[in-house]
Amino acid sequence: MAKGLPKRSEDYSLWYNELVKKADLAEHSSVRGCMVIKPYGFSIWEKMQAALDKMFKDTGHSNAYFPLFVPKNLFEAEEKNAEGFAKECAVVTHYRLKNDPDNKGKLIVDPDAKLEEELVVRPTSEAVIWSTYKNWIQSYRDLPLLINQWANVVRWEMRTRLFLRTAEFLWQEGHTAHATKNEAVDETKQMLEVYADFAEKHMALPVLKGVKSESERFAGALDTYCIEALMQDGKALQAGTSHFLGQNFAKAFDVKFAGKDGKEDFVWGTSWGVSTRLMGALIMAHSDDEGLVLPPKLAPIQVVIVPIFKGEEQLNAVSEVAHKLRKELLTDDISVKFDDRDTSSPGWKFAEYELKGVPVRVAIGPRDLENGTVEIARRDTKEKKVMPITEASGYIKQLMTDIQENIYSRALNFRTDNTTEVDTYEEFKKVLDTKAGFVMAHWDGTSETENRIKEETKATIRCIPLNFKEEAGKCIYSGNKSEGRVVFARAY
């Protein structure tokens, strides 16, 4: 076990918190509920950003940037959206401080600098963006408008957790406008596919695609599509959402366009986002009691070379071999760190890089020099192999793919093992309390039933799966008729 890292089986929550801190991903800041993302953590986020950004651009989107502040009157415009977020908004009321006349060296808010209209710190940007789109869109020729922004948003959450729920978080939010309903629906679904693809191919995280029930829907949307992932403790995590907004925001902000036929109509909208919460998903899905396990595609360092040496002479000899291997790997676009610091021991470095989730570790020592070998260890299985140096780079290159696939299939197997079909409410509760995970059950389609189940068991409908199977049955709660199973789980 890594030094000081609690075991998952003993306290999953504590394990997670400690891992985030010990692996140098993030720490609590001096501001309640806000975190500092440290360089190592941020470089993982940057890799996620880069991959997602490319996927957005490949699907025709462009980046732009809109302001952090939303004047209150704009924020109010789409009533449901405003109502949904009102309880968690930070609000700017003043624009100046001044010296406290009664307390030298201290500042107070200058009462004379009160804003005529308060500014809401964006919890999401629909309001600012749609008020801008009004000016950008006149004709069908201006459509579709496909914009994404990378930004920070603030939601004054009562209880926060590093990455999973912080008062301020980083995300991207796509906001698109279309001439027809179908086109907007297609966009909504397309972006859900992009997210699912990203989660599975890059994060090695299998996700369920589905639609939210009415009560879980984004405030102001007609439909919310989502990807849902399963964490190692059996709890679900919403990893991304894509909303079909209908004409709600177009109507609220009066965004109309002239069609080919000369008729005016409101545009159709979508919005979609993923956040630094993905970091939480990544950490919780794959890591173990030794520390992080990162998929090669997102690992800031993919391979670390640790030299074992006594004295400068040996270090030089080992370095020569190490540099050569490093160069070979770099030409294959594999990022390599050669840690030749003589300030900590090899054993210390082994543990450190395991904690940080580096997928492959290469150790080279005098013994290897003699035999023309290296020792290669993979993080996901902890398997170690000694092999001729000549075969190392080919093997490592293959490992990049193997590890990526292995942790994906491990997560997929876990999900399969922890997805249970139940037919009675008794069974349902029993599964939740004994193994948790996704529970597939019949539901009568009403919010009343959904709410009661939530109150009694804390489980919510994660989604109505996109691959919904028509299957006549009875709702586990009400006994009323149901047309198929939906996905329940306790969630983060």
Place this chain on the structure above:
RNA sequence: CGGGGCGUAGCGCAGUCCGGUUAGCGUACCUGGUUUGGGACCAGGGGGUCGCAGGUUCGAAUCCUGCCGCCCCGACCA
């Protein structure tokens, strides 16, 4: 917002009940030396307004009053 906990060196903590040497331990850090195939060892060294503000006392990290902050569990939420 309810419940619990914490605030003492960069980090992790003890000391607080029962006031009394120079506030201590682990780790990290600095110096020197020996080490290096799974978190090395020895010796020496630096680092503290004990969360803040008042009060009690000859004397406060310790007792009293007030305040502030953070964390965890729950309700709410991405």
